[in-house]
Amino acid sequence: xxxxxxxKQIAKELDVSISTVSKSLRNSLEIGEETRLKVxxxxxxxxxxxxxxxxxxxxxxxxxxxxxxxxxxxxFFSTVINGIEQVANEYGYSVVICVSDDSFDKEVLNMxxxxxxxxxxxxxxxxxxxxxxxxxxxxxEVINQGMPVVMFDRVTNDILCDKxxxxxxxxxxxxxQSLIDSGRKKIALVxxxxxxxxxxxxxxxxxxxxxxxxxxxxxxxxxxxxxxDTCEITISELLxxxxxxxxxxxxxxxxxxxxxxxxKMGLKVPEDIAVxxxxxxxxxxxxxxxxxxxxxxxxxxxxxxxxxxxxxxxAEEDDDEEHNENYITEVIETHLIKRESTx
Amino acid sequence: xxxxxxxKQIAKELDVSISTVSKSLRNSLEIGEETRLKVxxxxxxxxxxxxxxxxxxxxxxxxxxxxxxxxxxxxFFSTVINGIEQVANEYGYSVVICVSDDSFDKEVLNMxxxxxxxxxxxxxxxxxxxxxxxxxxxxxEVINQGMPVVMFDRVTNDILCDKxxxxxxxxxxxxxQSLIDSGRKKIALVxxxxxxxxxxxxxxxxxxxxxxxxxxxxxxxxxxxxxxDTCEITISELLxxxxxxxxxxxxxxxxxxxxxxxxKMGLKVPEDIAVxxxxxxxxxxxxxxxxxxxxxxxxxxxxxxxxxxxxxxxAEEDDDEEHNENYITEVIETHLIKRESTx
DNA sequence: TTGCTTTACGAAAACGTGGTAGTGTTGAAA
DNA sequence: TTTCAACACTACCACGTTTTCGTAAAGCAA
Numbered sequence: 001x002x003x004x005x006x007x008k009q010i011a012k013e014l015d016v017s018i019s020t021v022s023k024s025l026r027n028s029l030e031i032g033e034e035t036r037l038k039v040x041x042x043x044x045x046x047x048x049x050x051x052x053x054x055x056x057x058x059x060x061x062x063x064x065x066x067x068x069x070x071x072x073x074x075x076f077f078s079t080v081i082n083g084i085e086q087v088a089n090e091y092g093y094s095v096v097i098c099v100s101d102d103s104f105d106k107e108v109l110n111m112x113x114x115x116x117x118x119x120x121x122x123x124x125x126x127x128x129x130x131x132x133x134x135x136x137x138x139x140x141e142v143i144n145q146g147m148p149v150v151m152f153d154r155v156t157n158d159i160l161c162d163k164x165x166x167x168x169x170x171x172x173x174x175x176x177q178s179l180i181d182s183g184r185k186k187i188a189l190v191x192x193x194x195x196x197x198x199x200x201x202x203x204x205x206x207x208x209x210x211x212x213x214x215x216x217x218x219x220x221x222x223x224x225x226x227x228x229d230t231c232e233i234t235i236s237e238l239l240x241x242x243x244x245x246x247x248x249x250x251x252x253x254x255x256x257x258x259x260x261x262x263x264k265m266g267l268k269v270p271e272d273i274a275v276x277x278x279x280x281x282x283x284x285x286x287x288x289x290x291x292x293x294x295x296x297x298x299x300x301x302x303x304x305x306x307x308x309x310x311x312x313x314x315a316e317e318d319d320d321e322e323h324n325e326n327y328i329t330e331v332i333e334t335h336l337i338k339r340e341s342t343x
Numbered sequence: 344x345x346x347x348x349x350x351k352q353i354a355k356e357l358d359v360s361i362s363t364v365s366k367s368l369r370n371s372l373e374i375g376e377e378t379r380l381k382v383x384x385x386x387x388x389x390x391x392x393x394x395x396x397x398x399x400x401x402x403x404x405x406x407x408x409x410x411x412x413x414x415x416x417x418x419f420f421s422t423v424i425n426g427i428e429q430v431a432n433e434y435g436y437s438v439v440i441c442v443s444d445d446s447f448d449k450e451v452l453n454m455x456x457x458x459x460x461x462x463x464x465x466x467x468x469x470x471x472x473x474x475x476x477x478x479x480x481x482x483x484e485v486i487n488q489g490m491p492v493v494m495f496d497r498v499t500n501d502i503l504c505d506k507x508x509x510x511x512x513x514x515x516x517x518x519x520q521s522l523i524d525s526g527r528k529k530i531a532l533v534x535x536x537x538x539x540x541x542x543x544x545x546x547x548x549x550x551x552x553x554x555x556x557x558x559x560x561x562x563x564x565x566x567x568x569x570x571x572d573t574c575e576i577t578i579s580e581l582l583x584x585x586x587x588x589x590x591x592x593x594x595x596x597x598x599x600x601x602x603x604x605x606x607k608m609g610l611k612v613p614e615d616i617a618v619x620x621x622x623x624x625x626x627x628x629x630x631x632x633x634x635x636x637x638x639x640x641x642x643x644x645x646x647x648x649x650x651x652x653x654x655x656x657x658a659e660e661d662d663d664e665e666h667n668e669n670y671i672t673e674v675i676e677t678h679l680i681k682r683e684s685t686x
Numbered sequence: 687t688t689g690c691t692t693t694a695c696g697a698a699a700a701c702g703t704g705g706t707a708g709t710g711t712t713g714a715a716a
Numbered sequence: 717t718t719t720c721a722a723c724a725c726t727a728c729c730a731c732g733t734t735t736t737c738g739t740a741a742a743g744c745a746a
Binding site for chain 2: 701703
């Protein structure tokens with residue numbers, strides 16, 4: 001019912017000036033002890049807290065960071081948010097989250113909405129559509145305005161900024177290599193459409209592993225899924241032909257679908273078909289059999305991204321105007337989590 | 344590099360007053376066409392956008408809403424956020440998210456951080472610890488300051504505010520009834536500790552369904568899990584004793600663990616044991632067998648909560664001071680999604 | 687008394703915006 | 717010529733803070 005109390009109100013009530021109140025609360029020695037204590041007591045009684053908006057306006061710092069991600073109901077992305085939130089909290093920052101829904105327009109809209117003073121910097125992962133279009137003007141724009149941006153996971157070389165990624169290529173390589181090591185010869189790749197940056201990189205790693213081991217790289221064994229619902233059919237066809245004895249899937253949804261399809265056809269995992277998935281999410285941990293995955297450690301990515309962003313923000317404070325543009329790309333380590341879907 | 348342009352800079356550049364610029368941009372008829380167009384062209388060229396912070400300060404409206412939830416890496420909560428985000432976006436609001444980590448202190452801290460002007464209202468779900476302590480002073484405080492609060496899912500009767508919940512008791516009743524209908528007689532309940540409000544309600548529904556059907560309510564068949572890791576042991580003991588032929592689990596994590604444990608012991612789901620879980624999440628959809636669940640529709644809850652909050656916020660705008668305190672509690676419908684874990 | 691320092695506080699600007707009220711010029715009607 | 721409206725624009729205030737600068741009063745030495 002009663003609005004928050006302001007400096008002005010305190011000043012009026014105690015019949016002193018606003019500046020006196022402000023200084024008293026900051027324990028300035030300029031103010032006599034009697035007045036100081038009186039003001040402090042009064043402020044405490046009325047539970048005075050400075051208004052964040054006014055502070056932001058004054059300091060040109062909002063102490064909040066914007067996150068723009070394609071989805072939020074998504075294990076990986078939510079772990080990243082979690083990681084960001086932890087660090088942000090630690091440094092006294094709030095996080096504002098916008099979901100692009102994998103739409104270019106929403107991504108642009110969201111960025112514009114936040115770019116006008118609401119936040120001190122961005123952490124983002126590109127939407128599919130943005131990667132497809134290759135249009136990054138909205139991002140360069142905010143960067144040109146002097147707002148720091150950190151990209152993670154789905155990044156692009158066309159933008160110069162700090163980045164946090166995993167080495168998708170070598171992680172895929174490692175996964176495929178482990179399938180080869182366990183004696184698999186015909187390894188299928190189930191992936192997304194090409195324009196998603198990480199999909200492309202993982203395909204590269206898959207190919208390299210095959211070639212390095214003297215195995216043929218067969219385009220027919222690469223299954224590109226646009227829509228999860230249709231993948232079952234494609235997969236069952238290939239399974240019928242017994243075309244492969246192992247699968248490397250770029251995400252766990254594909255992996256679990258493969259396993260289920262295989263089971264329906266009477267094929268056993270891992271005996272008949274070994275499965276490895278990218279993204280160590282909740283499905284892999286609880287599916288039957290549990291799925292061997294490449295851990296992506298979203299939390300670590302979030303931690304790192306937040307740290308990088310906040311450091312940039314607070315660095316700019318000091319040597320103002322002096323943009324040092326030696327951007328870094330942090331590579332987060334991955335490792336294979338062996339579970340029941342491989343032997 | 345170049346900071347965002349302000350009204351003042353435009354005014355200076357074009358040698359007119361700030362108000363002239365402001366009015367030109369808002370297409371006021373007060374300003375002559377020539378000047379107006381000149382200003383608009385200039386503003387467009389320099390991509391002028393009003394500063395959100397300044398607007399917030401002036402309008403005493405931030406156009407953002409704060410969300411405080413116990414966890415974010417959690418299917419249900421992330422769907423709720425998704426639902427909130429959709430509606431918020433539609434109305435031009437941003438969402439600021441804080442995670443309480445089920446800690447009372449963090450919840451208080453986060454609320455205090457946001458309450459000082461950063462947001463126009465709260466949407467929250469209580470942390471476990473807060474429910475345990477029963478201390479809600481931080482919430483009453485912001486409500487007393489005139490800030491609207493909407494609680495969802497984990498709510499309390501001790502706070503008067505708008506709420507969005509599901510009818511946990513009758514949903515549980517329905518689930519247990521369906522188990523009874525399919526001929527099950529010894530139905531176990533796997534639940535959390537009591538102080539979590541929803542856990543209690545679901546237990547009530549479970550009990551009522553049993554009694555209404557003339558089945559005994561046996562405390563031994565209620566398994567309270569504090570930590571997921573320990574539940575496997577408890578469950579396997581009961582399974583050994585063949586103490587039950589069906590399980591109602593208050594979340595899908597418990598359900599999938601039960602299924603896995605049963606499988607290990609050579610018991611078949613649903614033949615030997617039928618399983619129903621609360622919370623229709625991703626695990627239920629992809630586990631083997633897929634799990635029959637009570638859909639909780641987090642998205643709908645989020646939609647509704649956001650709508651209620653925004654309506655309150657914008658209502659206060661009009662009849663200022665005139666708090667109408669007829670708070671409502673919206674009950675979101677649930678329904679049973681039958682899958683393979685029941686027959 | 688004069689001149690100087692110290693103490694204790696206040697006034698005002700700044701951050702960026704938007705609305706209300708006001709000002710001065712022009713042209714036309716009386 | 718006077719009066720008044722229309723026009724085109726400016727001044728100023730408010731939002732809540734912090735901070736710089738200013739200054740009145742008091743104390744003290746000469």
